[in-house]
Amino acid sequence: MIVMSVVTALVLLALVTQAGIVAVQRAFPPQGGMVEVDGATLHVVDIGPRDAGLPIVMLHGASSNLEAMRRPLGDLLAKDHRVILVDRPGHGWSTRARRQDSTPQIQARMIDEALGKLGIDRAVFVVHSWSGALGARIALDHPGRVAGLVMLAPVTHPWRGGVGRYNEIIATPVIGPLLAYTVTLPLGYFLAEPGARNVFLPQMMPDGFVQDSATPLLLRPREFIANAYDLVTLKQAVTAQAARYGEISAPVTIIAGEPDKTVKTNIHARPFAAMVQHAKLIVLPDLGHMVQNAVPELVKMEIETMIGKIAPAQAAAD
16 A cells, blocks of 8 residues: 555656646747757857857856856856857756766867857857866867866865765666656755755845746756766766866966855865966955856956957967
């Protein structure tokens, strides 16, 4: 009798999840085009003037999608620059063929291929959180693509501890998908807003952020599983690549906050800046993890300052 009750409950939750997937995808449809690369289909939003010099490529962190970079920072930049926003493989409206293609190394190759197909030879990359490791990897493996790198509260080095027991469970075969296709979406509707609010601290989360950033897309099972794989494999990935950071030749600007509890500045931003020859580090005393939301005008100014230095240097080299 107990077994039958459990099975019935799981079936009902699975049906609720499928209905929820349909509702979420209708509420947050894709806003851009699709680019096919080896192992993935990437959703790309291309905004701003096409003839405005160096384009800006924006890459979001974990548990999010390109909308987290678009509002307000991407839209602000697009007034004067071409801005390419990318859903990382497996996130938002991007898909990937293998859940295990979760590392910065693999995703760097996919994004490099997509930019090549879009005709983007060189760009300034703006990366947040998880994508700090990704931006560093692109600069290491595809240096010709990176004119400059602006890192917001970046992950760059291994840290003590894990990434949350629930991520480890979701990345576990059989058990993880079972939970993702039954419990995650219904439960996530209640937890998404308080979870997002905690990431903003000590700043206040903007009103309507969860909806404006299309965060509910994360609750779909295939994306929730992909996100978990990204997180549980990240520490090993940054451990392997950290020794190479001294090879990065592109100019780098890092903006981080002292009270950031999600990605600690002393573990990531400061050691990274010390290893990279052309790094500029800005640490603000009251800044939390969501740098692009808290200080978009400062980020815009630093990006434009970098572009202003790159253009004359490139002209001299030519």
